[in-house]
Amino acid sequence: MSSEDRKLDVLRAIVEDYVSTNDPVGSKALSERHNLGVSPATIRNDMAVLEEEGYIAQPHTSAGRVPTDKGYRLFVDRLSAAKPLSAPERRAIQSFLEGAADLDDVLRRTVRLLAQLTHQMAVVQYPTLTRSAVRHLEVVDVGSHRLMLVLITDTGRVEQRVLELPVAVCDEDVTELRRTLNMHLQGRRLAEAPQALATMLDVVAPALQPVMTTIVAGLVETLVDQPEERVMTGGTANLTRSALDFPNSLHPVLQALEEQVVLLRLIGEVDSSSVLVRIGGENTHEGLHRTSVVSVGYGAGDTALGGLGVVGPTRMDYAGNMSAVRAVARYVGQMLAGS
Amino acid sequence: MSSEDRKLDVLRAIVEDYVSTNDPVGSKALSERHNLGVSPATIRNDMAVLEEEGYIAQPHTSAGRVPTDKGYRLFVDRLSAAKPLSAPERRAIQSFLEGAADLDDVLRRTVRLLAQLTHQMAVVQYPTLTRSAVRHLEVVDVGSHRLMLVLITDTGRVEQRVLELPVAVCDEDVTELRRTLNMHLQGRRLAEAPQALATMLDVVAPALQPVMTTIVAGLVETLVDQPEERVMTGGTANLTRSALDFPNSLHPVLQALEEQVVLLRLIGEVDSSSVLVRIGGENTHEGLHRTSVVSVGYGAGDTALGGLGVVGPTRMDYAGNMSAVRAVARYVGQMLAGS
DNA sequence: ATTGGCACTCAGATTTGTCGAGTGCCAGGC
DNA sequence: GCCTGGCACTCGACAAATCTGAGTGCCAAT
Numbered sequence: 001m002s003s004e005d006r007k008l009d010v011l012r013a014i015v016e017d018y019v020s021t022n023d024p025v026g027s028k029a030l031s032e033r034h035n036l037g038v039s040p041a042t043i044r045n046d047m048a049v050l051e052e053e054g055y056i057a058q059p060h061t062s063a064g065r066v067p068t069d070k071g072y073r074l075f076v077d078r079l080s081a082a083k084p085l086s087a088p089e090r091r092a093i094q095s096f097l098e099g100a101a102d103l104d105d106v107l108r109r110t111v112r113l114l115a116q117l118t119h120q121m122a123v124v125q126y127p128t129l130t131r132s133a134v135r136h137l138e139v140v141d142v143g144s145h146r147l148m149l150v151l152i153t154d155t156g157r158v159e160q161r162v163l164e165l166p167v168a169v170c171d172e173d174v175t176e177l178r179r180t181l182n183m184h185l186q187g188r189r190l191a192e193a194p195q196a197l198a199t200m201l202d203v204v205a206p207a208l209q210p211v212m213t214t215i216v217a218g219l220v221e222t223l224v225d226q227p228e229e230r231v232m233t234g235g236t237a238n239l240t241r242s243a244l245d246f247p248n249s250l251h252p253v254l255q256a257l258e259e260q261v262v263l264l265r266l267i268g269e270v271d272s273s274s275v276l277v278r279i280g281g282e283n284t285h286e287g288l289h290r291t292s293v294v295s296v297g298y299g300a301g302d303t304a305l306g307g308l309g310v311v312g313p314t315r316m317d318y319a320g321n322m323s324a325v326r327a328v329a330r331y332v333g334q335m336l337a338g339s
Numbered sequence: 340m341s342s343e344d345r346k347l348d349v350l351r352a353i354v355e356d357y358v359s360t361n362d363p364v365g366s367k368a369l370s371e372r373h374n375l376g377v378s379p380a381t382i383r384n385d386m387a388v389l390e391e392e393g394y395i396a397q398p399h400t401s402a403g404r405v406p407t408d409k410g411y412r413l414f415v416d417r418l419s420a421a422k423p424l425s426a427p428e429r430r431a432i433q434s435f436l437e438g439a440a441d442l443d444d445v446l447r448r449t450v451r452l453l454a455q456l457t458h459q460m461a462v463v464q465y466p467t468l469t470r471s472a473v474r475h476l477e478v479v480d481v482g483s484h485r486l487m488l489v490l491i492t493d494t495g496r497v498e499q500r501v502l503e504l505p506v507a508v509c510d511e512d513v514t515e516l517r518r519t520l521n522m523h524l525q526g527r528r529l530a531e532a533p534q535a536l537a538t539m540l541d542v543v544a545p546a547l548q549p550v551m552t553t554i555v556a557g558l559v560e561t562l563v564d565q566p567e568e569r570v571m572t573g574g575t576a577n578l579t580r581s582a583l584d585f586p587n588s589l590h591p592v593l594q595a596l597e598e599q600v601v602l603l604r605l606i607g608e609v610d611s612s613s614v615l616v617r618i619g620g621e622n623t624h625e626g627l628h629r630t631s632v633v634s635v636g637y638g639a640g641d642t643a644l645g646g647l648g649v650v651g652p653t654r655m656d657y658a659g660n661m662s663a664v665r666a667v668a669r670y671v672g673q674m675l676a677g678s
Numbered sequence: 679a680t681t682g683g684c685a686c687t688c689a690g691a692t693t694t695g696t697c698g699a700g701t702g703c704c705a706g707g708c
Numbered sequence: 709g710c711c712t713g714g715c716a717c718t719c720g721a722c723a724a725a726t727c728t729g730a731g732t733g734c735c736a737a738t
Binding site (some may be wrong): 069101102103104121135136138140142148150152156158160161162234235238240241249251254255258 | 440441442443474475477479482487489491495497499500501573574575576579580588589590593594597
């Protein structure tokens with residue numbers, strides 16, 4: 001084994017020990033718990049180099065070493081072995097998700113499951129509207145010149161929007177609108193909706209033109225221009241599990257994690273192929289500089305419908321969390337494809 | 340002023356001081372900051388009595404006094420003056436809620452508003468299904484012998500449910516089912532739905548009988564037997580504001596507040612007429628023994644559609660929170676009535 | 679290159695001492 | 709009879725002093 005290899009072994013050992021004990025780890029403890037085949041003194045030399053290169057740091061003189069963000073990064077990229085879930089765990093995931101009744105239920109179960117598997121806070125994004133297709137668009141008269149539009153997507157997501165109309169409409173008008181809208185939109189992806197909506201203006205009866213114009217404008221605005229992305233969270237209590245991880249206070253962390261926008265940034269920019277890990281300072285948001293995020297996209301087939309992931313202290317079990325997140329995403333994708 | 344009256348004044352002063360400073364309050368500080376017109380020694384005597392009666396306690400010998408749950412209770416019931424919101428606050432509430440687009444939006448804004456006004460964690464219950472009326476019931480064929488039912492209530496709540504059918508149905512069948520269901524259910528309260536549903540079985544075409552039976556069973560189960568109550572929370576970060584309030588750790592608190600069931604118990608059992616305050620140990624849930632809950636029902640007119648409230652440390656500004664909760668509930672009621 | 683030895687550092691725990699806020703009690707005054 | 713000032717006492721909070729031990733860097737020997 002080259003000395004370079006051993007240096008990395010030492011880093012791996014430091015990360016593993018620190019993650020499990022939460023104590024800065026010193027050369028002696030290291031040589032006792034891992035059989036690296038060398039004496040503490042040698043390990044000390046390696047550690048000195050690792051520290052110089054910025055992979056580890058000591059909280060204060062004469063304390064053990066702690067991995068830096070850069071150290072965790074190297075660990076995640078090159079040192080952590082994939083950690084397959086146990087068969088019981090896989091079965092648990094499947095059976096836990098299988099009983100779900102509707103989309104909300106699927107997502108509720110998913111966050112709960114993720115939180116339990118990883119002991120971290122879990123986040124799941126609703127299937128993004130732009131990549132969903134229209135299953136049905138319902139038009140309901142709610143009185144006094146107002147219509148409620150209810151969109152149901154192929155992923156089971158239900159979105160509503162109330163529109164003020166320029167004129168009153170009768171029941172037959174509503175039926176006609178519903179028929180026309182569904183004829184042109186059903187099965188279409190929302191991204192293609194604007195064109196379909198444009199052609200629709202021509203085919204509708206002249207008397208309904210103003211109403212249809214309003215509807216089209218409302219739909220484009222709600223669903224295409226500013227599609228409402230939503231997330232669901234769970235297991236927040238896990239952030240308080242070991243209070244030691246957030247010494248100052250976890251107030252800024254919680255505050256950050258309450259903002260939908262922040263959450264979306266965290267888990268929304270993923271594809272379904274590979275797990276994304278953001279470590280400590282790699283997170284752009286100030287309040288999350290002491291946390292790490294493990295996220296991945298889920299989806300039916302190749303297109304990612306949305307993201308899901310977990311948030312926890314940088315001192316987390318990356319290998320385990322990555323496996324759990326990946327596995328759950330796969331099952332969720334299957335669930336949504338099959339419904 | 341009788342000595343009995345002064346004793347209560349002392350208690351009031353202790354509660355107020357302790358709430359604002361978070362320090363156990365002693366006789367000297369008390370006599371300086373409130374002009375009770377008596378010397379510290381007299382106050383001490385009063386405090387001794389109050390302690391004997393269980394309204395206050397000392398954390399340790401030779402520290403100031405701290406209100407007990409019983410002390411807070413007396414304060415809330417008899418000593419706290421109503422604390423009307425300022426005009427700007429009222430305007431803020433109104434303008435903040437006015438822009439809401441749909442029910443979800445109303446509730447999102449409500450929790451946010453409550454959290455900001457009270458600096459506590461806020462909870463809002465969705466309008467309960469049993470007391471809502473049907474505005475529209477949509478039936479959508481989602482393929483492979485399955486129908487999706489989408490219920491829209493007069494409060495704007497949208498609930499979905501997927502049903503497995505015994506036989507396949509065609510488009511005309513779906514239209515017919517939709518027509519029949521809406522004819523019989525529209526405008527009806529969900530509590531009365533079962534009778535309406537029963538009569539429906541007779542008027543439908545014989546070929547559709549099995550399908551209709553399934554639908555009726557599904558509706559009754561989802562909406563009447565086990566109506567899904569939901570809550571939305573916000574401002575959880577406020578619980579960490581002063582870490583001093585939850586010395587042990589707020590883990591149990593957060594854990595409790597993640598359970599929908601627990602939250603429902605907290606704010607679900609209210610009427611819209613009066614604000615309910617549960618102090619410390621009065622909460623049945625173990626993890627919430629150090630928290631207080633201020634809740635009230637909101638509703639259009641006399642029937643409470645749901646509850647809303649705030650959760651915080653027992654050391655909270657009861658008067659202010661009660662006013663805020665009451666005021667917000669009134670506006671929410673107006674919002675929902677007007678839509 | 680690795681190792682054992684050694685002097686050094688320094689955070690954390692423990693001890694000790696001081697300080698002061700707060701208390702209960704009592705005798706005297708209104 | 710109630711209030712008040714005085715007084716001795718208690719005890720937590722805080723600070724300084726001390727101790728301990730894990731951990732380090734360096735160096736000479738292998």
